Amino acid sequence: MPTFQNYLKGIKAEIDENLPADVKAVVDSPNGTTVIDIREQSEYVQGYIPGATWIPRGHLESRIEDAVPDREASIYLYCAGGTRSALSARSLRELGYTHVKSMAGGFGAWKRSGYAFDTPVVLNAEQEIRYSRHTMLPEVGVKGQIKLLESKVLCIGAGGLGSPSSVYLAAAGIGTLGIIDDDVVDASNLQRQIIHSTDRVGVAKVDSAKQTLNGLNPDVDVKTYQTRLTSENVMDIFGGYQVIVDGTDNFQTRYLVNDAALKLGIPVVHASIFRFEGQLTVFPGEGGPCYRCLYPEPPPPDEAPSCAEAGVLGVLPGVMGVLQATEAIKILLNKPNTLAGRLLMYDALGTKFRELKLRADPECPTCSEGVDRSKIELIDYAQFCRAN
Numbered sequence: 001m002p003t004f005q006n007y008l009k010g011i012k013a014e015i016d017e018n019l020p021a022d023v024k025a026v027v028d029s030p031n032g033t034t035v036i037d038i039r040e041q042s043e044y045v046q047g048y049i050p051g052a053t054w055i056p057r058g059h060l061e062s063r064i065e066d067a068v069p070d071r072e073a074s075i076y077l078y079c080a081g082g083t084r085s086a087l088s089a090r091s092l093r094e095l096g097y098t099h100v101k102s103m104a105g106g107f108g109a110w111k112r113s114g115y116a117f118d119t120p121v122v123l124n125a126e127q128e129i130r131y132s133r134h135t136m137l138p139e140v141g142v143k144g145q146i147k148l149l150e151s152k153v154l155c156i157g158a159g160g161l162g163s164p165s166s167v168y169l170a171a172a173g174i175g176t177l178g179i180i181d182d183d184v185v186d187a188s189n190l191q192r193q194i195i196h197s198t199d200r201v202g203v204a205k206v207d208s209a210k211q212t213l214n215g216l217n218p219d220v221d222v223k224t225y226q227t228r229l230t231s232e233n234v235m236d237i238f239g240g241y242q243v244i245v246d247g248t249d250n251f252q253t254r255y256l257v258n259d260a261a262l263k264l265g266i267p268v269v270h271a272s273i274f275r276f277e278g279q280l281t282v283f284p285g286e287g288g289p290c291y292r293c294l295y296p297e298p299p300p301p302d303e304a305p306s307c308a309e310a311g312v313l314g315v316l317p318g319v320m321g322v323l324q325a326t327e328a329i330k331i332l333l334n335k336p337n338t339l340a341g342r343l344l345m346y347d348a349l350g351t352k353f354r355e356l357k358l359r360a361d362p363e364c365p366t367c368s369e370g371v372d373r374s375k376i377e378l379i380d381y382a383q384f385c386r387a388n
């Protein structure tokens with residue numbers, strides 16, 4: 001029976017080793033070599049070689065094919081001192097990887113050489129528990145959760161759509177959540193605006209929303225804007241946000257949101273509700289189709305909808321707002337297949353979802369090719385509803 005030292009010596013004789021200087025050369029000028037940190041999380045969080053992929057040793061064999069599908073690709077492994085990476089190099093060789101090297105001396109030698117290292121952003125112990133149902137999804141993972149925690153989303157309106165969308169976005173751990181609304185909570189809101197509560201009637205909606213959102217998740221920095229969006233303030237308010245969730249209930253704000261978002265290149269998750277029916281789509285930040293491709297101009301005053309409040313089934317904005325939050329999270333996680341270019345229609349009474357293709361209008365004044373979007377003029381449309 002060999003001693004561990006003899007066993008290790010045997011393995012080191014079999015595998016290829018390299019020096020921190022060799023790894024440094026690849027970090028400085030990447031050549032397709034994948035540098036893999038195989039240490040445990042408690043070690044990794046202390047610092048890692050810039051650009052390294054982190055796969056703890058216990059998962060290396062099961063995850064290597066996703067990380068490096070090509071078995072002839074060059075792989076540099078490192079651990080803390082060069083022992084575990086030597087053992088792992090042999091495992092990868094057994095898996096058919098032909099160009100694997102283990103960094104002699106490990107991360108300790110890297111640091112002693114005076115080379116720079118990065119410190120990862122990681123979830124703290126409470127966040128690990130809070131977001132565990134996200135992090136166990138490979139499509140989200142710790143990386144995705146950290147991305148969400150670093151994300152900035154603006155919800156327009158803290159009403160029927162803004163209630164469910166902002167509550168779910170806060171629960172998901174969106175790091176910065178902006179809420180804009182100039183209204184106060186009214187008793188007639190409570191049939192659907194579940195972010196508010198009976199004891200907050202008369203309170204500014206943004207303040208009531210902040211209270212609910214922070215009560216749910218203290219990780220979220222809730223920024224409130226108790227104002228109405230205008231051509232004067234929209235660029236300042238939108239700047240810095242990555243996704244806009246439009247829960248506004250009027251046409252004039254939708255045009256303003258569309259035009260300002262296109263100017264800034266921010267995607268908009270749009271929804272609208274009427275009685276028992278909802279509509280939903282995504283207007284991509286980088287171009288069409290946009291809201292003006294759907295409705296090029298505001299309707300003439302005599303065709304505009306009445307200003308009188310229309311009835312709406314209370315749960316309908318719940319369905320549509322949750323779908324908005326879903327699309328926003330997909331955009332933040334760079335998932336393909338958002339609703340961009342598709343209009344989803346929900347009929348609550350018939351329990352039917354329908355989908356229409358939404359094409360970019362080649363003549364669209366705001367998103368068509370050749371339009372200089374930085375020059376889009378923002379318009380404050382008058383309240384164009386028909387007197388009733």
Ligand SMILES: [Zn+2]
Nearest residue numbers: 290293364367
């Ligand atoms: Zn357009």
